[in-house]
Amino acid sequence: MADQRRTWQRLMGPVWRRIRLLVSRGVLKLVDDSLKLQGVQVSLLGGEPAWAERFQDYGFTAHPHPGAEAIVAAVGGARAHLVALAIDDRRYRLKQLAQGEVAMYDDLGNVIVFKRDKIQVQAVQHLEVTAPTCHITATTTHDGNVTINGNVVVDGNINATGDITDGVGSMQGIRDTYNGHNHPGDSGGTTGKPNQGMN
Template sequence: MIRSINKVMAPAMRGIRLMVGRGVLALVNDAAKMQTVQVKLLDGEVRDMERFQNYGFTSYPQVGAEVAAVFVGGNRDHGLVLAIDDRRFRLKALQAGEVALYDDQGAVIKLSRTGIVINGGGHAINISGAAQVNVTGGDVIADGISLKTHKHGGVTAGGAQTGIPV
């Protein structure tokens, strides 16, 4: 009796076992409307799959990153990549509740417990396309010089304004 039940259930159990997979990223195609990736899964199994990303966020992961994939109905020909992570570059030592965007070169935007931290990872930080940048309720400090409290020499109080910096 048990042997008969196992025989009937075997295809369903095999499908369930094949529904979720873990693999290593081998290739990225970012040209299509939905990014596609090639993933090395089980021993010798290589699949091309669509990669789902959250709206408003996108990335181009490095080859060698780790992949979590699902296969609709256990059909290995219809795989979808739901997550890609890369332990080689993952930002560590965040506090509970903190969030960060980061890349493999050390650039970070971190929503920390003490404020928003932007680190260009040794590269320039550019703000483009903005007609202006507004700062309200605070101060802008560049190289230790406050925009609100800095003083200019050689100007009489109430006198002529200083010229444009040279």
């Protein structure tokens, strides 16, 4: 019986070793972001340094900091062909999300959160949107307004199909006042209305 056990252990030993080495945890050391498939150097358990190809979801890419943690798999059990399945960084991960919420974030504090009732964008220094055209629709579900806190600088014309108002009055009110106003005449009475109205 003992001989059978030793024979079994001898035969299965290499298999078990390969199974144990299939998936490992590691700490990120370096990133090569110049490759078509990002390369990462990780320090595996026991301090073993190794390079791995990093697989990311289509349409999303990131350049993580050294010190992030990785889950690395050995394809076919071969340590010469490692792939990084996931890399996370507990130092910067956004916490306290509600169930079902999704977020993108970085170490500086730039955040996009898909919340339950809105999409929240927070830029630490500057938010820039570049597009040939841009269309914003504010529905009347709430107040139908687009609110801007701060000054607005426009390099071009402002074309409004509705009235433009501020805290005092509106453009239409200015037109009405101008087009209907008159002055005291030099010889008494009043002058007529302007001969050119404000359109």
